[in-house]
Amino acid sequence: MRFYKKNKILIIVVAILFILSLNFFQKPVKNFFYLASSPVQKFFCRIGENISKFSEKIRKIEELKEESEELKLRNQELLAEIVSLKELKTENKILRQALGLGLQKEFKLALAEVIGKEILEDSILINKGKKDGIAKDMPVITCQKFLIGKISEVYKDFSRVMLISSKEACFDVQIYQKDIKGVVKGKGSLNFFLDLIPQDKEISNEDIVITSAFGGVFPKNLLVGKIKRIKISDIEPFQQAEISPFFDIKELESVFIITNH
Amino acid sequence: MKKILTFILVFYFLILLQNSLLSYFKVFGAIPNLILISVILATFFEREKVIFEPEQNLSILSAFFGGFFLDIFSNRPIGLSIISLLLLVFILKKILKISETENILWCIFIFVFSIFLFKFFSFLAVGLINFPFSLKGFLSLFPEYFSNSTGAEIVYNLILGILGYYLLELQNIIQGKHRITNTK
Numbered sequence: 004m005r006f007y008k009k010n011k012i013l014i015i016v017v018a019i020l021f022i023l024s025l026n027f028f029q030k031p032v033k034n035f036f037y038l039a040s041s042p043v044q045k046f047f048c049r050i051g052e053n054i055s056k057f058s059e060k061i062r063k064i065e066e067l068k069e070e071s072e073e074l075k076l077r078n079q080e081l082l083a084e085i086v087s088l089k090e091l092k093t094e095n096k097i098l099r100q101a102l103g104l105g106l107q108k109e110f111k112l113a114l115a116e117v118i119g120k121e122i123l124e125d126s127i128l129i130n131k132g133k134k135d136g137i138a139k140d141m142p143v144i145t146c147q148k149f150l151i152g153k154i155s156e157v158y159k160d161f162s163r164v165m166l167i168s169s170k171e172a173c174f175d176v177q178i179y180q181k182d183i184k185g186v187v188k189g190k191g192s193l194n195f196f197l198d199l200i201p202q203d204k205e206i207s208n209e210d211i212v213i214t215s216a217f218g219g220v221f222p223k224n225l226l227v228g229k230i231k232r233i234k235i236s237d238i239e240p241f242q243q244a245e246i247s248p249f250f251d252i253k254e255l256e257s258v259f260i261i262t263n264h
Numbered sequence: 265m266k267k268i269l270t271f272i273l274v275f276y277f278l279i280l281l282q283n284s285l286l287s288y289f290k291v292f293g294a295i296p297n298l299i300l301i302s303v304i305l306a307t308f309f310e311r312e313k314v315i316f317e318p319e320q321n322l323s324i325l326s327a328f329f330g331g332f333f334l335d336i337f338s339n340r341p342i343g344l345s346i347i348s349l350l351l352l353v354f355i356l357k358k359i360l361k362i363s364e365t366e367n368i369l370w371c372i373f374i375f376v377f378s379i380f381l382f383k384f385f386s387f388l389a390v391g392l393i394n395f396p397f398s399l400k401g402f403l404s405l406f407p408e409y410f411s412n413s414t415g416a417e418i419v420y421n422l423i424l425g426i427l428g429y430y431l432l433e434l435q436n437i438i439q440g441k442h443r444i445t446n447t448k
Contacts (some may be wrong), residue, residue, distance in 0.1 A: 023343040051288030098441045
């Protein structure tokens with residue numbers, strides 16, 4: 004140890020010179036080490052490869068997971084788009100029908116979707132309200148010009164429509180192509196009847212009932228229904244008749260609100 | 265002698281690990297230099313008289329054997345890394361002798377400085393052995409040595425260095441040894 008301490012630098016220099024002299028046999032020296040180490044290096048390489056493959060798999064799983072999430076999201080977006088397009092298609096169909104009847108020339112219309120049906124109360128809920136310019140008592144019709152009812156309550160985004168079958172409904176009508184006037188009254192539960200037809204006037208089944216301008220509740224010439232059964236009583240001063248509506252509440256999906264009446 | 269043999273085996277194991285297993289764990293193109301980290305740590309702990317006694321000059325021996333294995337498992341002439349590491353240990357010892365700071369930030373600075381210094385020595389050594397020597401050719405090696413991956417290399421080495429530092433500290437605690445700063 005004392006020799007080492009005294010000749011520390013000398014030892015280092017000799018060692019370095021020895022090492023540098025190894026460069027003359029660099030290739031065999033390195034070859035020897037590579038040969039001796041190759042089994043261990045191979046082993047380590049295999050471990051590294053396995054770990055690398057494993058982490059690659061995990062990364063790929065993560066990527067697939069992300070991709071799957073993205074695709075799910077995209078699928079949902081596309082489904083929403085399909086639903087929206089279907090809605091537009093239906094709306095387009097309705098508008099085309101309305102255009103065919105010339106409704107837009109006659110009235111200023113607002114299209115609304117039916118979002119709730121309360122048959123017991125003879126009313127429906129639509130998705131247009133105060134912010135869409137809807138007001139109380141505005142008439143509500145279908146694209147075929149069938150009378151549905153009138154706006155009874157207006158909310159900010161929604162409105163309630165009182166059907167013509169409601170017990171509170173009462174409006175003037177006339178028989179199509181006949182000079183016979185009367186009044187339609189609601190009976191509730193989707194039923195309504197024609198009243199105040201003078202006994203001397205001749206009405207028959209299948210006669211079409213339309214609105215008249217008299218009374219001003221609805222615009223004239225809106226289709227109300229067809230006479231189903233006539234009730235004639237000698238003691239009553241007027242004739243009565245049951246009317247079957249033109250519209251089917253079950254199939255009612257969208258309606259028009261006449262905003263300029 | 266037993267400690268020297270252990271050193272040789274440890275460095276041999278480290279170089280094999282570095283050249284095989286760690287090549288699969290590149291971070292931004294950088295692989296940690298386990299030999300360099302070990303040499304720096306050996307110099308650090310030698311000063312603290314805890315694991316390595318300064319009389320044994322194990323930091324110099326670690327630089328010697330570490331450098332030897334670095335050269336064997338690279339395409340450089342044998343001796344270049346030895347000289348670079350010996351120079352590094354020499355400078356590091358001088359700095360640590362002057363400074364008595366135990367601050368972790370100071371240690372990190374010393375570590376980063378050592379990595380840079382070793383890189384610079386390697387750059388010098390490789391540049392100087394290219395005969396005939398041309399300054400232009402020498403300087404053209406500079407970007408190659410201090411490329412974009414240098415930052416990643418420093419961070420990677422630093423993380424492993426800190427980890428090694430605390431592992432050795434833990435060993436001190438387990439062995440019940442107290443830190444005695446080597447003062448003048």
